[in-house]
Amino acid sequence: AQSVTQLDSHVSVSEGTPVLLRCNYSSSYSPSLFWYVQHPNKGLQLLLKYTSAATLVKGINGFEAEFKKSETSFHLTKPSAHMSDAAEYFCVVSGTSYDKVIFGPGTSLSVIP
Amino acid sequence: DADVTQTPRNRITKTGKRIMLECSQTKGHDRMYWYRQDPGLGLRLIYYSFDVKDINKGEISDGYSVSRQAQAKFSLSLESAIPNQTALYFCATSLSGESGKQYFGPGTRLTVT
Numbered sequence: 001a002q003s004v005t006q007l008d009s010h011v012s013v014s015e016g017t018p019v020l021l022r023c024n025y026s027s028s029y030s031p032s033l034f035w036y037v038q039h040p041n042k043g044l045q046l047l048l049k050y051t052s053a054a055t056l057v058k059g060i061n062g063f064e065a066e067f068k069k070s071e072t073s074f075h076l077t078k079p080s081a082h083m084s085d086a087a088e089y090f091c092v093v094s095g096t097s098y099d100k101v102i103f104g105p106g107t108s109l110s111v112i113p
Numbered sequence: 114d115a116d117v118t119q120t121p122r123n124r125i126t127k128t129g130k131r132i133m134l135e136c137s138q139t140k141g142h143d144r145m146y147w148y149r150q151d152p153g154l155g156l157r158l159i160y161y162s163f164d165v166k167d168i169n170k171g172e173i174s175d176g177y178s179v180s181r182q183a184q185a186k187f188s189l190s191l192e193s194a195i196p197n198q199t200a201l202y203f204c205a206t207s208l209s210g211e212s213g214k215q216y217f218g219p220g221t222r223l224t225v226t
Contacts, residue, residue: 011152032213043203043217044116044156090155094213101213103148103156 002027004093006104014112019078021065023091023106025073033074034092035065038106044090050074061085086111116140117218119204125224126194127135134189134221136204144207145187147171147179149200156203162187163209194225 007022025031035047048059055067060085065076074091091104126132135217136145143164147204148156158171160179168181176198180188190200201222205215 034213041220043219044205045216045217046214049214093215101158101215105153105155 001098002031002093002102002103004091004104005089005090006107008107009105010049010108010110012112013081016080018055019076019081019109021076021109022089023065023074023076023104024072025074025091025093027093031093033065033067034093034094035059035063035074035076036090036103038088040087047076047089054084064086081109081111083108083111083113094103115206116131117206117216119202119218119221121221122219123222125226128195128226130194132223133223134204136187136189136218138185138187138204138206138216140186140206140216142206142216143184143209144212145181145191146207147177147187148203148205149173149198150203150220151200155175159189159204162210179194191223191225194223197226199223199225 003026005024018111033050036044037047038044048057049064050067058064063078067074088106088108090106094101120135147159150156157173159177161180162168165181178190179205201220203220206217207215
């Protein structure tokens with residue numbers, strides 16, 4: 001069985017400071033992992049994905065995530081937050097082919113000027 | 114033009130009414146999905162379709178039905194709407210073998226009074 005946990009429902013950072021959004025997963029086999037972003041009144045957009053290549057994955061808008069198998073984590077980071085980063089972020093795990101794409105509950109990121 | 118479109122974008126309806134939400138895509142993807150989003154619950158899968166003749170229930174299909182009229186069109190129906198179906202509904206598409214990498218429409222905000 002697969003599951004995903006996002007450890008914080010809300011994160012608030014000051015503009016220019018680092019962002020850390022935490023995600024832990026559970027999977028009985030090697031998963032594919034994704035981060036999506038949802039800006040207000042918009043659909044979800046893929047930020048980045050991990051599919052068993054490099055453990056450090058770079059995405060759009062300066063975001064990156066590191067896959068740590070020993071910790072079953074896939075945390076999303078960005079060195080310096082911008083106001084435009086304020087959005088809802090979803091961690092997603094999937095297995096082979098279709099097979100159950102599981103969305104986390106989301107983390108709302110606020111960026112304070 | 115957007116790759117995945119949804120109509121209507123907003124809809125208010127009364128309890129007991131039948132309502133249809135439509136989704137169209139120009140990405141040429143074979144797989145299409147319907148999700149609902151509720152605050153704090155992330156996205157939950159209602160139905161998914163691997164191709165025109167392959168439709169599957171998701172985790173919360175009760176009270177909903179779907180129709181895949183063509184590869185590019187996937188409609189969601191609420192036969193008799195109830196207030197707890199008030200939510201944000203998203204359509205998404207993907208290629209087969211890349212189900213975690215989904216492309217989302219802008220969403221339909223449905224209110225059932």
